[in-house]
Amino acid sequence: MKTLEKTTQSPMARVIEDFWNKDGFLDESMKMEPTINIIDRNGVYKVRVSAPGFKKKDFKVAVEDGSLIISAEKRIEKKEEKENFVRKEFSASSFSRSFRLPENITLGHIKANYKNGLLNITISKTNLDKREVKEIKIR
Numbered sequence: 001m002k003t004l005e006k007t008t009q010s011p012m013a014r015v016i017e018d019f020w021n022k023d024g025f026l027d028e029s030m031k032m033e034p035t036i037n038i039i040d041r042n043g044v045y046k047v048r049v050s051a052p053g054f055k056k057k058d059f060k061v062a063v064e065d066g067s068l069i070i071s072a073e074k075r076i077e078k079k080e081e082k083e084n085f086v087r088k089e090f091s092a093s094s095f096s097r098s099f100r101l102p103e104n105i106t107l108g109h110i111k112a113n114y115k116n117g118l119l120n121i122t123i124s125k126t127n128l129d130k131r132e133v134k135e136i137k138i139r
Contacts, residue, residue, distance in 0.1 A: 033095050036070075045105070045123040049097075052117030059119060061112045063101065068110075070119070071096035 034051040049070060051059075058072045073094035080087045101123070109124035 033097075036097060038099070043125050045125065047099075047119075047121040047123070049119040049121075050117065051095075051114075051119055054114075054117075056114040059112075059114060061110075061119075061121060063107060063110065067098045067100050068121070068123070069096065069098045070121070 034049050036050075037048045039046040039048070047068070047070070051072060054072050054074055058074045060069075060071045062069045071094070073092065075090065075092045077090045078088070080089075104125045106124045106126050110121065112119065112121045114120075
């Protein structure tokens with residue numbers, strides 16, 4: 001949300017802006033899509049997703065129709081009670097990314113772990129030299 005100069009902003013706009021931005025209610029992890037690096041090294045694809053603020057239970061990693069799908073969703077609920085008022089806020093943050101997988105991967109050898117804000121997915125490649133070759137006769 002673009003902030004207007006306080007001198008040109010209406011009092012109500014300031015109240016709304018202060019409400020949503022107070023105490024970091026909408027923190028940076030909720031505003032951005034995580035960065036993803038894909039590394040092809042030594043017979044393995046390594047996918048690294050930088051997603052601090054999420055928990056392991058927030059993620060879903062799946063392979064569907066030849067695509068790797070990485071998604072996460074988190075919900076935050078905050079309640080503040082003071083002498084004259086009660087303020088209850090909630091928010092949700094989510095993302096979903098998908099990547100087309102090459103044919104030279106082994107579905108049974110996909111592993112994922114999440115630690116310290118980093119989701120690591122390893123995808124083993126099949127040995128291209130040992131791929132089955134079949135000659136098709138032309139009739």
